Amino acid sequence: MPQVLNIKVKVPHRSYDIKIGGNILADFPHQLKQLVEGRQIIIVSNSIIYGYHGQQVKEGLIEHGFDVVTYLVPDGEEYKTWQEAEKILTTLLEAGFNRDAVIAALGGGVIGDLAGFVASIYQRGIDLVQLPTTLLAQVDSSVGGKVAVNHPLGKNMIGAFHQPLGVWTDLRALNTLPxxxxxxxxxxxxxxxxxxxxxxxxxxxxxxxxxxxxxxxxxxxxxxxxxxxxxxxxxxxxxxxxxxxxxxxxxxxxxxxxxxxxxxxxxxxxxxxxxxxxxxxxxxxxxxxxxxxxxxxxxxxxxxxxxxxxxxxxxxxxxxxxxxxxxxxxxxxxxxxxxxxxxxxxxxxxxxxxxxxxxxxx
Ligand SMILES: NC(=O)c1ccc[n+]([C@@H]2O[C@H](COP(=O)([O-])OP(=O)(O)OC[C@H]3O[C@@H](n4cnc5c(N)ncnc54)[C@H](O)[C@@H]3O)[C@@H](O)[C@H]2O)c1
Ligand SMILES: [Zn+2]
CATH class of the missing domain: 1.20.1090.10 (Dehydroquinate synthase-like - alpha domain)
Incomplete structure (x- = not known):
């Protein structure tokens, strides 16, 4: 079996790859550079996940010439909200991010859905990359383009379809998963x-x-x-x-x-x-x-x-x-x-x- 699996997702007007392997986060910065024009990128994560896997991603991106901003969301489904989305939007505006900037979601489904939602609306939509770190996110939420935040009256009630530019699925990231x-x-x-x-x-x-x-x-x-x-x-x-x-x-x-x-x-x-x-x-x-x-x-x-x-x-x-x-x-x-x-x-x-x-x- 090959070391890295490459799976194509083909949706109307767009196709992208899911790369699955043992050390994918190490390859990600180089591969992203081949795909995008811009150099501004924000890593959205939480402190637990970032503590384990964030530094490697950040350093790799800086080495490849990206301007990196980090936004850490408190851990938990209760932060998959419009209020958190707005804070990320403010961070993007304050950092002067333009339309060719990229949002990288490093985390489970909560981070993927929230960061993806922000990517779907910031300046009418910017590129999103998914770096899923839970099994659920790797097999489900990072694939298929559904992004959302919760509303007090219902889960995932505010959302969009926003397909990512790519998904980088690192199997080693699962080693730290409870x-x-x-x-x-x-x-x-x-x-x-x-x-x-x-x-x-x-x-x-x-x-x-x-x-x-x-x-x-x-x-x-x-x-x-x-x-x-x-x-x-x-x-x-x-x-x-x-x-x-x-x-x-x-x-x-x-x-x-x-x-x-x-x-x-x-x-x-x-x-x-x-x-x-x-x-x-x-x-x-x-x-x-x-x-x-x-x-x-x-x-x-x-x-x-x-x-x-x-x-x-x-x-x-x-x-x-x-x-x-x-x-x-x-x-x-x-x-x-x-x-x-x-x-x-x-x-x-x-x-x-x-x-x-x-x-x-x-
Ligand atoms: N968009 C979709 O198509 C879709 C599909 C299914 C689920 N979802 C959404 O996904 C969310 C649930 O996602 P989830 O189950 O990944 O939960 P989650 O994102 O809350 O992650 C679960 C826990 O694991 C921690 N964690 C994540 N990666 C880790 C790692 N590598 N090492 C150690 N700890 C780690 C997180 O901090 C969190 O405490 C829900 O909000 C659900 O609505 C979306
Ligand atoms: Zn499910």
Missing amino acids: EREWTAGLAEVVKYGVIWDEDFFDYLEKNVQNIKNRDLAVVREVIGRSCQIKAEIVGQDEKEQGIRAVLNFGHTIGHALEKVTEYKVYRHGEAVAIGMVCAAKVAVYLELCSVQIVERLESLLKKLGLPVEMPNVSSDLILGSLYLDKKVKKKELVLILPRRIGQVEIIRGITPQTIKDCIDRP
């Missing part, structure tokens, strides 16, 4: 197997131990294949008018669970793991797939260290949240449900009673 964040990211990986690629799901089943040991070659394969699948889906439907919705498998119920537990109990991926199992149970209930699908999915998620059981929260609370979700159009619940491993379908008109029966069933 175990729980690593495991949470694996839920999105499993999701790709279920929605798109049974062979990939088989591969995950066979490599559980290597994945848990973070074996470099296996991790590269896992992240590479995940990015390929996301790139393929986004390439077919950049703005989520159709097929891109399959990426929401496990997310509708997962989001409802995150919300009713006030974002305090579960990491996003953990809630998605529970949401995927619940969606698979709904599929069995509606006779769309066999019970073996639920068993296979549950078994893989459990082996990877993810939760699969709906906790003891009232199903009425989940239902309340579900039927208020932005994805519930005209009170009609739409779920992505598996037909088999590797194939899902968009199913409309799911009734509250169906969900209730599936959640309440032991």
Whole structure:
């Protein structure tokens, strides 16, 4: 297997590369120089991530002739806000950044979404590069161009589509990632197997131990294949008018669970793991797939260290949240449900009673 994987994302009017390898952040400054005219760059990160990986990026960029400004956001989802975005915009203006400046997002999904959002609006849009440092960001949020900040009335409610100039995915950056964040990211990986690629799901089943040991070659394969699948889906439907919705498998119920537990109990991926199992149970209930699908999915998620059981929260609370979700159009619940491993379908008109029966069933 090559040391560096290169995956192309092709969306209308634009294509870019995701480079995945063991020491990618070291190559990034040189490669960026080949791609952009301007020399102004801002690294947006937080102090934890910057403490581990920032200096290397900053020094590399300076060596390659860039004028580097750094902006550190406090750590946490609660800072993915318009207020933080405005502070970054002020920093850009004060530093005299013009339209050929670049924003580099060095961090997880919070930093990627926030910095990406700023890139989408500063002077009507400037170049963004993603340097993802969590597994979730490497397999999901850095790919596909969705950028956003949260509003007190809803997550990701203020946002845009803004594709990056490129994504540099450094596998070594994951060495400092806490175990729980690593495991949470694996839920999105499993999701790709279920929605798109049974062979990939088989591969995950066979490599559980290597994945848990973070074996470099296996991790590269896992992240590479995940990015390929996301790139393929986004390439077919950049703005989520159709097929891109399959990426929401496990997310509708997962989001409802995150919300009713006030974002305090579960990491996003953990809630998605529970949401995927619940969606698979709904599929069995509606006779769309066999019970073996639920068993296979549950078994893989459990082996990877993810939760699969709906906790003891009232199903009425989940239902309340579900039927208020932005994805519930005209009170009609739409779920992505598996037909088999590797194939899902968009199913409309799911009734509250169906969900209730599936959640309440032991
Ligand atoms: N744009 C999209 O398509 C998309 C897709 C999925 C999720 N998201 C968004 O992503 C966000 C979640 O992202 P996340 O799970 O990466 O969380 P995160 O960005 O909060 O990172 C998780 C934690 O890990 C720390 N961290 C990051 N990299 C590290 C490293 N290499 N070493 C040590 N610590 C590190 C962070 O400081 C943070 O405490 C949510 O806001 C979600 O809405 C966006
Ligand atoms: Zn997700």
